Amino acid sequence: MTGELLFTPGPVMMHERVLRAMAGQVISHRSEEFRRLLDEVRELLARVYGGGEPLVLTGSGTLAVESMAWSLVEPGERVLVVSHGEFGERLVDTLRRRGALVETVEAERPGVHVPAEKVIEKLDEAGYAAVAMVYTETSLGLSYRDAERVAKAAKDRGALVLVDAVSALAGERVPALGIVDAVASAAQKAVAGPPGVSFIAVSGNALEKMRRLRVRPPNYLDLWKVYSFHSERRETPYTPAVNLLYGLREALTLIVERGVDAWIEAHRERAEILYSKLPGYGLEPVVEPGYRANTVAAFYTPVPSGTLASELARRGIRVARGMGQLRDRVVRIATMGWLPHGAFEKLFEALSEALAQPSS
Structure with missing residues (x-):
């Protein structure tokens, strides 16, 4: 892709x-x-x-x-x-x-x-x-x-x-x-x-x-x-x-073909990767344990969410900002779709670079 x-x-x-x-x-x-x-x-x-x-x-x-x-x-x-x-x-x-x-x-x-x-x-x-x-x-x-x-x-x-x-x-x-x-x-x-x-x-x-x-x-x-x-x-x-x-x-x-249960489980596994890895980048989950969605994960950001989303977009990674009162404080990262091999590694690499920018 x-x-x-x-x-x-x-x-x-x-x-x-x-x-x-x-x-x-x-x-x-x-x-x-x-x-x-x-x-x-x-x-x-x-x-x-x-x-x-x-x-x-x-x-x-x-x-x-x-x-x-x-x-x-x-x-x-x-x-x-x-x-x-x-x-x-x-x-x-x-x-x-x-x-x-x-x-x-x-x-x-x-x-x-x-x-x-x-x-x-x-x-x-x-x-x-x-x-x-x-x-x-x-x-x-x-x-x-x-x-x-x-x-x-x-x-x-x-x-x-x-x-x-x-x-x-x-x-x-x-x-x-x-x-x-x-x-x-x-x-x-x-x-x-x-x-x-x-x-x-x-x-x-x-x-x-x-x-x-x-x-x-x-x-x-x-x-x-x-x-x-x-x-x-x-x-x-x-x-x-x-x-x-x-x-x-x-x-x-x-x-x-894959199996509905297996497809659901794949989303849960992807979400767990995000919930376990992103706090290491200074992003903290918005939702309490037990109710964190499989399909989209929301995190409080250490920099304005618009800044982070723009820096990621410059690197070919598209995420969503928060909504409503959390628009400037939260990014939302989905686990859905046919993401290519290595997509999460590219996301984490782009996060490291984006958060290291002086403008951040």
Whole structure:
């Protein structure tokens, strides 16, 4: 591979097989060839998700999350959101735009998790139609590993459970469909596919809720319409990004060939390299042990994060700065994608040089 090494939390570096898969001539999205392609993508997604009914969209992870929220929550319904950072706040905003009555349980400070007991106490205070959470908070590199316990408590109380797993699916062990009701994700993260395709896997309970919505979402966000086209016609309601689906199929095939569990473990091993090595360069993890994500690691920097990111970019290494109030204090380094051999050694070498610069 040539060019920059992408350690960004999406898009990520893709396998050559994925790049080649997208290079063919476009086909009609109303053809039998396309129907077979969509069938295969959905079957592969079900294997990566571990079940559920996968629904495929043309758009980023934000489209998947907003479609999930607007298709599973009615205006006026009470929703509880567990929030750890910027993307938790976006989930709150999306649900409020839908007209939901949103309450939140937030972390006490960046990098610490919301205790499951605190969420369960909140669940016992009132009835909620849904509980929503981000499994891996991309802005911090925090994975909410209490999610399954919270989901079971919410289900026991009659609530649907919605999960933003955009930076988690295929890199973390996300709670299975049945334990939760909807899981939104996207191709350009741990799946290591092309940006511009996203997907949601839903449970039977979620399908029933979508079917009987009184106030339907906008057409492009309507997952019931997507499901109806998928199940009845093996098509999409609108023109999809056909060649991106060829790339997604190949990316999913690569994961299945390797083994989903092995692919997840590879992300965990890469993350452990970062968490163990980077403190030696003066970079300290933002997130408490036990909740540090496999897919993206966030570190407080000894110099302004913009300075460090710029110095690394000059050396062909692309990382991301922090978000929100941590923008100038944190860098985020992802472990996702088909990084070439020696990528981490090049990262560490570039860090040593960047931190030695007088401008730092």
